[in-house]
Amino acid sequence: MAASIADRLVLAAEVADALRDGRPVVALESTLISHGLPYPQNVEVARASEDAVRAAGAVPATVAIRGGRLLVGLASEDLEALANAPVGTVRKAARPTLAAALADEGWAATTVSATMIAAHAAGVRVFATGGIGGVHRGALGIPGGSGTPTLDVSSDLEELARTPMAVVCAGPKAILDVPVTLEYLETRGVPVVAIGQAELPGFYARSSGIAAPMTVEDVAAAAEIAALHLGLGLGSAILLCAPVPADAALPEDVARGAIEQAIAEAEAGAVRGPALTPWLLSRVADLTEGASIRANTALIVNDARVAGEIAAHLTAHVP
Numbered sequence: 001m002a003a004s005i006a007d008r009l010v011l012a013a014e015v016a017d018a019l020r021d022g023r024p025v026v027a028l029e030s031t032l033i034s035h036g037l038p039y040p041q042n043v044e045v046a047r048a049s050e051d052a053v054r055a056a057g058a059v060p061a062t063v064a065i066r067g068g069r070l071l072v073g074l075a076s077e078d079l080e081a082l083a084n085a086p087v088g089t090v091r092k093a094a095r096p097t098l099a100a101a102l103a104d105e106g107w108a109a110t111t112v113s114a115t116m117i118a119a120h121a122a123g124v125r126v127f128a129t130g131g132i133g134g135v136h137r138g139a140l141g142i143p144g145g146s147g148t149p150t151l152d153v154s155s156d157l158e159e160l161a162r163t164p165m166a167v168v169c170a171g172p173k174a175i176l177d178v179p180v181t182l183e184y185l186e187t188r189g190v191p192v193v194a195i196g197q198a199e200l201p202g203f204y205a206r207s208s209g210i211a212a213p214m215t216v217e218d219v220a221a222a223a224e225i226a227a228l229h230l231g232l233g234l235g236s237a238i239l240l241c242a243p244v245p246a247d248a249a250l251p252e253d254v255a256r257g258a259i260e261q262a263i264a265e266a267e268a269g270a271v272r273g274p275a276l277t278p279w280l281l282s283r284v285a286d287l288t289e290g291a292s293i294r295a296n297t298a299l300i301v302n303d304a305r306v307a308g309e310i311a312a313h314l315t316a317h318v319p
Contacts, residue, residue: 005070005121008102012073015061019123024058024311027072027119027127027165032300033064033083034090034109035278036130037293043083045297047076049128049304056308058315061124063115065093065101065108070118082107094155113159116167116237125230125314126166128307130300131173131203132156132239134181136276137263150272153184160237161188166226166314168307170299171241174203174259175280178210186213189236191229194243195222195306201243204284204295205255212241219306223313230314242306248298250291258287 011019018025028049033042050060061073064082071078082090091108093101095117101108110118112129119127133154140149160167172181178200185192194200194212202208216222222240229238243249250258262283271279284292 005117008068008070009118009122010069010071011122012061012071012075014059015073015122018059022315024308024315025061025124025126026053026058026304026307026311027115027124028053028060028062028304029112029115029127029129030062030064030074030082030109031092031111032130033062033079034085034107035092037297039083041297043079045300046079046083048301052301052305053128053308053311056305057312058126058308060304061119061122063110063118065091065110065114067105068102070102070121072118072122072124082109095159096155112154112156112167116159116163116165120163120165124165126168126307126311128168128303130296130303131169131171132160132167133277134172134176134178135184136175137177138267139177140180152273152276157181157184157188157190160185160190160239162235163237164230164233164235165237166223166230166240166307166310167237168240168242168303168310170203170244170303171201171208172203173277173281174205174208174255175263175277175284178208182210182213185239189234190239191225191236192239192241193222193225194241195219197243201241202252202255203299204244204250204288204292205252206243206246206249207252209252219309220313222306223310223317226310227314227317240306240310242299242303244295244299245302248295250288250295254288255292258284258292261287
């Protein structure tokens with residue numbers, strides 16, 4: 001008989017001890033290490049994120065796959081090995097590809113959906129990522145036009161609808177159709193909450209120019225509503241959106257201009273499917289002369305810090 005998710009889990013000793021003792025734990029994804037940033041920046045950001053979780057009073061649990069096992073918590077040498085793995089040797093695991101990744105003996109990095117699956121199975125209630133995937137522009141066709149729908153919708157959204165966790169991010173990735181992504185999340189019962197501002201964070205920029213469905217004053221208030229949502233047993237995640245730190249943020253017009261140009265170039269070059277997101281992110285980095293990468297790394301670490309604070313609050317106030 002095939003092993004269950006629980007049978008595939010391998011918890012780092014520190015993570016297992018924290019969960020047993022009722023101490024706060026924050027899950028972190030690993031695709032930013034293998035697919036998001038170049039070496040050594042990838043491992044530096046991964047370690048900085050773990051340090052930020054610790055500074056907030058929680059235990060970090062970076063999730064990855066190796067040798068058919070879901071690793072919840074990576075040792076320092078594992079982070080280094082994953083960050084330094086030859087290009088093309090690390091799979092990208094999401095819900096649709098999780099079984100294939102576990103069937104392989106090599107490394108696989110976990111996206112939002114695979115990280116949530118492993119973390120929830122381990123008993124971790126809080127997860128930090130940079131930005132969630134969502135509905136790509138053109139996924140539903142061109143309103144009023146004749147564009148053919150691509151149906152390019154990230155599995156992140158379905159995972160948020162089916163796995164109860166508090167997920168901290170800097171909003172949907174700005175290359176997406178953000179209004180439609182918000183509509184999708186509403187339809188699937190996923191609350192979206194902006195922390196400390198009325199507008200949804202714009203990933204690279206502090207604001208997206210789009211009103212947030214809900215807003216709370218600070219991290220403590222975000223943790224309180226997350227505790228209530230999870231306690232009600234509604235079955236979905238709650239998305240808590242923290243803006244990129246001001247000193248690393250791109251001006252809203254600069255971010256929007258670079259994104260629009262990158263999307264136009266992708267359409268002209270017929271870049272589609274799984275190649276689209278990494279291509280767009282790389283092109284935006286070129287157009288902003290690396291400023292988008294600086295914003296991206298800053299928001300990743302900031303999200304980890306906020307998630308650590310929320311996890312600590314949940315542990316202190318929720319049995």
